[in-house]
Amino acid sequence: MLRWMFFYFFEGRLTMKQKTLLFTSILLAFALIGLVVVFGNTVNEIHTLSKSIHQQGSSSIDRKHFILIVEEYDHAYWKRVANGAMDSAKNNNISLEIVGPFRSNISEHKILLEKAVASKVDGIIIQGLDDAEETPIINKAVEKGIPVITIDTDAAQSNRFAYVGTDNFRSGYLLGRYILEQTKSSEKIGIISGVKGATNQRERVGGLVSAFKNRLDFEIVDMGYSDISRLKAAQEAVKMLREHSNITIMIGTSGLDVMGIYDAVKHQKRNDVSIYGYDDMPETIELIQGGYVKATVVQKPYTMGLKAVDLMVDYTNGHKTLSTLHTDTKIISKEDLK
Ligand code: BGC
Numbered sequence: 001m002l003r004w005m006f007f008y009f010f011e012g013r014l015t016m017k018q019k020t021l022l023f024t025s026i027l028l029a030f031a032l033i034g035l036v037v038v039f040g041n042t043v044n045e046i047h048t049l050s051k052s053i054h055q056q057g058s059s060s061i062d063r064k065h066f067i068l069i070v071e072e073y074d075h076a077y078w079k080r081v082a083n084g085a086m087d088s089a090k091n092n093n094i095s096l097e098i099v100g101p102f103r104s105n106i107s108e109h110k111i112l113l114e115k116a117v118a119s120k121v122d123g124i125i126i127q128g129l130d131d132a133e134e135t136p137i138i139n140k141a142v143e144k145g146i147p148v149i150t151i152d153t154d155a156a157q158s159n160r161f162a163y164v165g166t167d168n169f170r171s172g173y174l175l176g177r178y179i180l181e182q183t184k185s186s187e188k189i190g191i192i193s194g195v196k197g198a199t200n201q202r203e204r205v206g207g208l209v210s211a212f213k214n215r216l217d218f219e220i221v222d223m224g225y226s227d228i229s230r231l232k233a234a235q236e237a238v239k240m241l242r243e244h245s246n247i248t249i250m251i252g253t254s255g256l257d258v259m260g261i262y263d264a265v266k267h268q269k270r271n272d273v274s275i276y277g278y279d280d281m282p283e284t285i286e287l288i289q290g291g292y293v294k295a296t297v298v299q300k301p302y303t304m305g306l307k308a309v310d311l312m313v314d315y316t317n318g319h320k321t322l323s324t325l326h327t328d329t330k331i332i333s334k335e336d337l338k
């Protein structure tokens with residue numbers, strides 16, 4: 001065909017007009033083929049796009065929606081819990097919403113729980129911050145068919161189907177026993193706790209009291225509340241050290257208290273006071289390494305978040321699950337960090 005066209009075109013058998021006509025027809029034919037190819041591709045792309053939009057739309061409608069209510073939204077400890085929960089949500093294709101008050105506050109915490117119940121989520125994971133205050137709302141959620149898991153702090157009398165977190169009473173008891181082993185003589189103790197009324201804080205202090213019960217030479221002389229703020233912990237600890245010059249041990253029962261106590265002890269130049277606390281925030285680890293803090297109770301906040309969402313997925317898929325999952329705790333000192 002090409003040979004034939006070449007022959008007629010160049011051998012002079014065609015007039016100029018015929019040549020122009022033939023040339024234009026060839027050009028038009030190529031343009032038409034090009035258009036058909038481009039059109040075909042575009043149709044294909046539109047089809048693929050609309051298919052993926054359709055899939056995305058239906059998957060976000062089908063995805064379960066859980067909510068995690070933390071004690072304080074922008075808090076280092078709760079960010080670890082949130083990271084674990086988000087990883088499980090991603091693995092299980094769950095839509096997870098994380099909410100919490102800006103500053104720890106039981107009333108706001110309760111309002112967030114009420115809102116979650118009203119918005120008919122598929123599952124609520126909540127710190128049982130104040131079990132007595134929150135149990136009726138947890139039960140209301142369950143009556144409405146929304147399953148609830150408590151995390152970090154239990155509301156054991158409620159109808160939550162599971163608790164994931166530290167055995168708080170036992171952790172306080174173990175810390176108390178550890179302190180007894182470290183200190184032989186009689187001691188005067190000051191405690192800085194988190195939020196007044198918070199269940200986990202009451203349980204931890206209960207564990208400490210129980211450990212010291214048979215040692216009359218170990219006396220808890222005062223207690224203050226930090227509202228889980230390092231600054232407030234420091235202010236409370238300074239006040240305590242001024243009022244009780246005989247204090248020899250200070251214990252912080254929520255994550256940042258130990259740092260606040262250190263600030264206070266330094267401020268008051270009381271390096272004869274031994275400090276114990278909770279959690280393994282980087283600053284706490286540094287204080288242990290520097291010999292300023294004797295020991296801390298390490299919890300597993302990431303695992304709590306991860307396991308709580310895992311359990312909620314199992315439960316909402318109709319499987320039987322555990323009702324209590326105590327995550328590990330251990331006491332670490334400078335020796336353990338070597
Ligand atoms: C507790 C949390 C608390 C946090 C505050 C942790 O030890 O388990 O309930 O919110 O301390 O720092």
